[in-house]
Amino acid sequence: MKNNRRGLFIVLEGLDKCGKSTQTELLSEALEAKKMQFPDRSTSMGLIISDYLKGKRDINDQVIHLLFSANRWEAKNTIIETLNKGINIVCDRYAYSGVAFSSAKGLPIQWCKQCDSGLPKPDLVIYLRAPIKQLKDRGDFGAERYEKQEFQQQVQEVFDKMAQEEQFNIINAIQTKEEIFSQIMELTNDYSQNALINTIEQLWS
Ligand code: T5A
DSSP states (O other), X not given: OOSSSOOOEEEEEESTTXXXXXXXXXXXXXXXXXXXXXXXXXXXXXXXXXXXXXXXXXXXXXXXXXXXXXXXXXXXXXXXXXXXXXXXXXXXXXXXHHHHHHHHTTOOHHHHHHTTTXXXXXXXXXXXXXXXXXXXXXXTTTSXXXXXXXXXXXXXXXXXXXHHHTXXXXXXXXXXXXXXXHHHHHHHHHHHHHSOOOSOOXXXX
């Protein structure tokens, strides 16, 4: 999917353990895309976030929300430069996770969105949706701060609301990895062939 136009910016979202990393890997390979992930735990800010998620330090809700956002702003130029070189990006979580997780804690949605307003807007958001009951036995669910059934249920409610408002593409995450990947490829090919891909738009501004 490389030609003269800019690259496609595709984001995968969903609850913890819904399979985002698995599908990000498969899709980025298929599209010869740059693979990205938020939080990016490799930066100095990402290390603080990682310690917070692992329960090694406590940070108040507003501050950690702003750190997650700052961790995306750190990558803004990389995203724009990569897309303008005609290279696709496949990204595991983005600002929508920021809104879903922080507002599920009780922060106002508009406040949560504000600090990500102006970031590059994805072309396609794919929401891997599954009931938390069917995800809680996957991998090492429970190892990090937000991996609790009741909280994930609240996060899902926000994701479901955003899915309507932001026109997410919803895929049932309770299928085989191959079935999910084939539906993601179908969506991506369809978008790539039919959408007008112009300048990079800004998120929530
Ligand atoms: N967060 C994040 C915020 O609060 N604010 C923000 O702004 C952002 C960006 C870390 C946490 O930070 C929060 C959200 C999170 O709580 P993370 O590192 O992305 O985010 O954490 P996880 O979502 O838990 O990431 P994981 O890599 O652990 O889960 P994935 O990526 O959803 O799932 P994946 O692909 O690693 O698969 C998990 C397990 O399921 C299996 C895999 O083999 C693996 O064992 N699996 C399947 N099993 C059955 N059927 C399938 N179809 C499967 N697909 C994968």
